[in-house]
Ligand code: CS2
């Protein structure tokens with residue numbers, strides 16, 4: 542496996558790459574062009590600017606996370622084919638920089654959804670939290686909360702572009718007549734149309750599951766469980782059609798067994814996100830430290846499953862808590878993600894040793 546660390550770019554992240562460099566094992570910076578709106582082509586000179594930030598530190602830029610998809614593609618709106626053509630141009634431009642994996646999602650309207658970005662844990666740290674009852678109310682209240690956090694901190698939250706959130710009524714109207722089956726059709730249409738350019742350029746498209754993995758605010762969500770993964774990988778049975786297997790997203794539903802998913806689909810997982818989840822009896826959940834026993838989903842069995850199948854892809858700690866008073870982007874501080882990496886490496890190195898690989 543190759544270890545990645547998500548970083549949001551100079552001026553958009555409180556973390557310095559020279560500090561990331563001091564975390565053992567990290568070889569890839571997982572990056573994005575966060576100023577781009579869904580549907581815009583990523584120009585070569587813009588990508589080159591990012592390369593200038595990353596390369597001097599000796600990291601590769603193999604994995605891009607969040608080349609977001611225009612709503613016309615998700616809803617089969619009038620601009621669908623034109624936006625797919627632009628997406629293809631972005632893939633071609635990314636391939637010039639050696640990019641190998643593109644992580645994206647197909648969630649309608651909202652990306653990841655939480656009701657509290659700084660929920661206090663008993664050890665004095667804070668973490669992302671999801672309170673089920675709050676998501677039954679007004680989506681605008683939730684959007685306002687998330688946007689106020691991003692404005693206060695002067696940061697971008699991918700998938701929560703203020704330009705899109707300002708058009709929530711319009712967006713909900715566009716999805717009004719889209720049921721689950723139609724959304725599936727639109728996803729498959731999109732992925733199929735990208736496969737030729739992915740084959741030519743050796744790029745894997747890696748879909749991120751819906752976070753959390755269930756419908757919210759009456760919007761259908763697709764990539765939620767094992768059956769959905771099967772359906773997706775079978776519908777476009779191509780080695781360039783892959784998963785970003787986010788253990789945290791799937792594990793929000795305690796019925797999902799991520800270790801089983803890894804064992805079954807190892808060869809189609811291009812990118813792995815690792816996170817530990819604590820469930821509450823009423824369906825709420827909190828993100829906790831990576832240590833297995835701190836949560837209910839745990840990560841030991843999952844990391845072992847990757848080790849057992851000889852996983853060669855990229856892996857990153859998904860989110861971390863906010864610890865030691867760090868002022869950072871919610872879920873994306875330096876310290877707890879660094880602890881998460883060390884814990885993952887500890888498990889991995891010991892498994893190597895026990896299996897005689899080292
Ligand atoms: C997720 C997403 O891993 C994460 O942080 O919660 O925000 C993810 O980055 C996107 O859905 C990928 O497109």
Ligand code: MN
Nearest residue numbers: 787790814859
């Ligand atoms: Mn994730």
